[in-house]
Amino acid sequence: MDFSKTFNDYKEKVEAYLEEISSFELPNPCYFSKLQDSVKYSLLAGGKRLRPVILLAACEMAGGNTEDALPFAAAMEMIHTASLIHDDLPAMDDDDLRRGRKTNHKVYGEATALLAGDTLFVYPFEIMAKATKTENQAKAMQIIAYNTGVMGMMGGQQVDLSYEGKPVTEEIIVQLNRLKTGALFRAAVCAGLSLAGASQKELEAGEKYGEYLGLAFQLVDDLLDDDPDADTGKTKGSDISQNKSTYLSVYGKEKCLEMIHTCTKNAEKILTDTFLEKAEFLITLTNQLETRKS
Secondary structure (H helix, E strand, O other): OOHHHHHHHHHHHHHHHHHHHOOOOOOOOOOOHHHHHHHHHHHOOOOOOHHHHHHHHHHHHOOOOHHHHHHHHHHHHHHHHHHHHHHHOOOOOOOOEEOOEEOHHHHHOHHHHHHHHHHHHHHHHHHHHHHOOOHHHHHHHHHHHHHHOOOOHHHHHHHHHHOOOOOOOHHHHHHHHHHHOHHHHHHHHHHHHHHOOOOHHHHHHHHHHHHHHHHHHHHHHHHHHOOOOOOOOOOOOHHHHOOOOOHHHHHOHHHHHHHHHHHHHHHHHHHHHHHHHHHHHHHHHHHHHHOOOO
16 A cells, blocks of 8 residues: 555545535625635645545445545534634634634634634535435434534533643543544544444444544644644644643653553554454554654
8 A cells, every 4th residue: 555645645535525615606796705715714724634534544444435425524624624713713722823824813803713613613514414315424424413512522622721721630631632632533433434334343443543543643732832843833832821731731741752652552453453454544644643743
């Protein structure tokens, strides 16, 4: 397997699909063209596209068709982008920089940025609903909805806000990031597997894999936020300046590095034990994320 080519193939499919679904015709005269511009500004700004790539790879790993999975992969990216737009708002993290350029509200204003985020939470469910014809697709949409809401990413964001500037226990920081970051990784894996009609055993393995992957990803993110040489596309040290508790502040650098390695190996073992050689792409991706610098 040529990992780079496979990754780029997945990513290009997602990019093309996002471009297509975000370029709908507007009425003339149109009173909300600014909102569409705001949506496209953030949605088409590039980025790693990790969550949709993982969904497509998980679907293919379990024997599914990536073309049929594209609406669900695109939905993952829209939801992730929505969370970034809202996360950057003054009421949340008040950030000026995202993906190497001005945050949405700095360009379009807070009100339009809020509506752009709202749009990117709602529109993906329209896209998925239109594509849903089977029970497996309905289950995938339910997985994505559950992990987006109060029991997933949104709940994690509230925990983050509640403990801003306050000391946290190890239990709280793990739960915070398990929801805020980990939920969408679990959703990407399990939705992809569900679309392929994976067995219950495979779905359970996918959830465990997504758990370890999300934890490792956030641990690396926390280290990169404190690394002046890392290219994160965001304002450096923003977590520290806002007195946010992170894995780095709770555990220290050496413990974080140890945890990243352990999570990566556990994730790799789960994939190997369950999916054998079909897991090659996701295993390689998991190992690359361990040493990423952006």
